Amino acid sequence: MTDRNDDDGPPAPVPDVVSGPGMSGPVGGVDTAAIAGAAMPSRNARRGDRIFAGLATGSGIFVIALVALVAAFLLQKAIPAIAHDKVNFLTSRTWEVDSKPLKFGIADLLWVTVISSVLAMIIALPVSVGIALFITQYAPRRLARPVASAIDLLAAIPSIVYGVWGIYVLAPQLSQLRDGFVTALGWFPLFGKTAVDDGTIFIGTIVLTIMILPIMTALNREVFERTPTDHIEGAWALGATRWEMIRMTVLPHGRAGVISGSMLGLGRALGETIAVTLILSTLGNGSKWSWSIFNGGETFASRIANNAAEFNEPSKTGAFIAAGLVLFLLTFAVNAVARIVINRSRRY
Numbered sequence: 001m002t003d004r005n006d007d008d009g010p011p012a013p014v015p016d017v018v019s020g021p022g023m024s025g026p027v028g029g030v031d032t033a034a035i036a037g038a039a040m041p042s043r044n045a046r047r048g049d050r051i052f053a054g055l056a057t058g059s060g061i062f063v064i065a066l067v068a069l070v071a072a073f074l075l076q077k078a079i080p081a082i083a084h085d086k087v088n089f090l091t092s093r094t095w096e097v098d099s100k101p102l103k104f105g106i107a108d109l110l111w112v113t114v115i116s117s118v119l120a121m122i123i124a125l126p127v128s129v130g131i132a133l134f135i136t137q138y139a140p141r142r143l144a145r146p147v148a149s150a151i152d153l154l155a156a157i158p159s160i161v162y163g164v165w166g167i168y169v170l171a172p173q174l175s176q177l178r179d180g181f182v183t184a185l186g187w188f189p190l191f192g193k194t195a196v197d198d199g200t201i202f203i204g205t206i207v208l209t210i211m212i213l214p215i216m217t218a219l220n221r222e223v224f225e226r227t228p229t230d231h232i233e234g235a236w237a238l239g240a241t242r243w244e245m246i247r248m249t250v251l252p253h254g255r256a257g258v259i260s261g262s263m264l265g266l267g268r269a270l271g272e273t274i275a276v277t278l279i280l281s282t283l284g285n286g287s288k289w290s291w292s293i294f295n296g297g298e299t300f301a302s303r304i305a306n307n308a309a310e311f312n313e314p315s316k317t318g319a320f321i322a323a324g325l326v327l328f329l330l331t332f333a334v335n336a337v338a339r340i341v342i343n344r345s346r347r348y
Contacts, residue, residue, distance in 0.1 A: 074325040081318025089322065093289060095303075097310075097319045104319045106326055108289060112280070112297035113327070116201050117269035119293070120208035124216055125262050127209075132220035137246055148221065155214035163278030166207040171198040171279075178202060178294055192292040201293040204279045208272060212265035219264065223257025224250050256342045263338030267331050273301035300327040 085102050087094050092105025131151060135144045175197070185191040194200075227250045235245040276299050289295070298306070300323050311317040 071328065074321055074328055077318050078322035078325045081315060081322050084315065085319075097316045102315060102319060104322075106300070106323055109298060109300050109303055109323060110326065111291075112201060113270060113299040113301075113330070115293060116205045116208060116276070116299065117266055119205045120212060120269045121262055121266045123205070123209045124213050124265060125258075128213055128216035128220050128261070128265075129258060131213075131217045132224050133246060133250070135221055136224040137242065137250065151214050151217050153214075154210065155218075159211070159272065159274040160278070162207050162211055163275035166203055166275065166279045167198060170206060171200075171203045174203065174206065182294065189291040190293055192290055192294070194290060194292050194295040196294065196296045199280050199296055201280065201295060201297055204276050205293065207275055207279060208269045211272065211275065212268050215268060216261045216265040219261030220254065220258055223254035223261075227253045259341050260338055263334055263341075267334050270327065270331055270334070271301055272299075273305050277302040277305050300324065 081102065081104075082089050085104060087103045087105050089105055090110075091107055092103070093107045094103045094105050095108075096103040131147075135148050139147060178200075181191045182193045186193055231249040231253065232245060235249050240248060280297055280299070280302060289297075304320050304324055307320060311320065
């Protein structure tokens, strides 16, 4: 018995070859119909990718166009009113839009809006980080889920409920805390004593803190849960305690997410309307303006909401739209700063 070499002759022809137009069959042991059928989903998938990419691009362009149209509308209505304003729009505390000529400034509105929102963010930041760390790093799973759900449910409570609760329930309970601040830190203008009892910036700040807490906690929880397992196990292997592990791995990894959550909460607080409108007393109730958070006041949103029924003249309406333009630019600036900080955190 001898072995067959390649030089012994030409290879045997492949049987059962079916070819020709409109024909399909096994070619060299491969089913051409199966190949053609397998190629069709690929073309359909590419078509689906193109459609999805077009829809996603169109959605992004639509959002950008919508923001641009809102900005154009605000500028169109605000610039004529500011041009006819007889006081300094940025530094004056006068607001007289019923008289001619117009006299309106946003100094009071800017102060109350910024101080209440920033203080709310400062108070909510450590609380949200602590809750997120408890849920993700300390609590057992059977306890973490109910706590997370309870925090998330706070976001579903309507703003008007927060406002009513703040003015009728929370304000009387915090009167002793307010008196303690005034007694201990009354020498500092931010905590000076005023004639306002309940509807103060302080009460509004506490309510805003509770309102922005769910969204900040949710974002912090998400970024903490995504800490690489290798980093955590490496910290344990080096003999780190639980707090050392959190400080060396979880917190550095979640820094960008914590910053973005804080800025998102700040933007939420800046635009809150109904709760702040119900809580804050207006400066027309006899109290003098001061730097104290225990004074009354109005934010941009509450001033516009309180006077929405008076938008019966273009000039008067333009004054309130000018205030809304400042709030729009303020929120835009907060988001821009947050983006810069996040990008820098990712770079380093």
